[in-house]
Amino acid sequence: MTIRRRCYMCEAEGSTSEHVPPRALFPQAKDAAGQDHRADLITVPSCELHNMGKSRDDEFLMVSLVGIIGNNSIGYRHKFTKVNRAIRRTSYKLLMEAFVSKPKLHAVDLGNNRFIDVLWGTPDQARLAFCFERIVRGLHYHHFGIPYAGQVKVLIGYLSYEAGSTRNLQRFMLDKAEMELECRPKFGRNQDVFYYQLTDPDEFGLYLFRLCFYGGVNVYVSLIPGSAEAPTHLGFELMKRGIKTIFTLGDRTYDVDFGEEDSRCEASPTMPAKPCNRTSNRDWPSHVSTPHHLAI
Ligand SMILES: [Zn+2]
Numbered sequence: 001m002t003i004r005r006r007c008y009m010c011e012a013e014g015s016t017s018e019h020v021p022p023r024a025l026f027p028q029a030k031d032a033a034g035q036d037h038r039a040d041l042i043t044v045p046s047c048e049l050h051n052m053g054k055s056r057d058d059e060f061l062m063v064s065l066v067g068i069i070g071n072n073s074i075g076y077r078h079k080f081t082k083v084n085r086a087i088r089r090t091s092y093k094l095l096m097e098a099f100v101s102k103p104k105l106h107a108v109d110l111g112n113n114r115f116i117d118v119l120w121g122t123p124d125q126a127r128l129a130f131c132f133e134r135i136v137r138g139l140h141y142h143h144f145g146i147p148y149a150g151q152v153k154v155l156i157g158y159l160s161y162e163a164g165s166t167r168n169l170q171r172f173m174l175d176k177a178e179m180e181l182e183c184r185p186k187f188g189r190n191q192d193v194f195y196y197q198l199t200d201p202d203e204f205g206l207y208l209f210r211l212c213f214y215g216g217v218n219v220y221v222s223l224i225p226g227s228a229e230a231p232t233h234l235g236f237e238l239m240k241r242g243i244k245t246i247f248t249l250g251d252r253t254y255d256v257d258f259g260e261e262d263s264r265c266e267a268s269p270t271m272p273a274k275p276c277n278r279t280s281n282r283d284w285p286s287h288v289s290t291p292h293h294l295a296i
Pocket of ligand 1: 007008009010011012046047048049050
């Protein structure tokens with residue numbers, strides 16, 4: 001008897017196989033000084049529909065995650081090999097797709113006439129959230145052997161916000177997530193590139209996944225089962241009504257007041273290039289040394 005494998009996203013038959021997270025995030029040995037980061041990658045069954053167009057999202061995610069501040073040396077090396085090749089091959093279109101508006105180039109002073117160039121702009125958060133949701137649904141299938149039917153909410157931990165209240169709220173949620181995930185086991189065979197952790201369900205059936213890329217780029221995803229009663233949190237209700245709210249966690253406090261400031265702030269990821277000597281443009285990586293290529 002043949003066991004019919006279901007797609008990780010829908011009821012259809014999973015006739016193809018998909019890597020979660022995408023294989024493009026894992027450096028090949030030729031780009032990683034002979035080190036193999038592609039051992040035992042996680043795969044799940046996928047239907048034709050959910051596999052379609054996936055490679056474009058995979059490249060988008062790769063460009064969005066690799067080389068940003070927080071990456072370990074494996075992430076940076078991946079940036080200066082495979083990722084830059086892909087960016088050049090698409091005449092920088094791939095890089096521009098990572099942002100919703102034209103990013104700005106900044107040189108950050110490292111001292112001793114050494115600078116690091118970063119691209120600063122607003123990322124395509126909706127597309128990022130879509131990609132992370134797919135990863136978590138795939139990991140759920142892999143971890144528990146069944147597709148996940150409920151809702152998910154994505155918190156992109158590595159983005160920095162300019163407005164005080166959004167930043168404080170993000171800080172509160174990140175600190176809370178870190179407390180809940182402390183000491184939880186880490187899953188994944190190539191943990192310098194990727195691992196995940198998850199909490200046990202709380203009294204509402206909610207639980208949390210942490211995705212960690214390149215040693216320090218974190219994304220948190222809450223899973224909210226369809227059957228769960230949405231919990232009412234007084235702090236969040238007050239905050240949504242524009243009332244100044246102070247969240248506390250241990251001895252830390254976080255002020256949130258959307259009544260007084262514009263909450264439509266911009267999130268700014270940084271995409272650094274290698275440290276370079278400011279006086280010598282020739283040493284700059286091509287995608288930042290030729291800003292005219294950055295025009296959309
Ligand atoms: Zn499907």
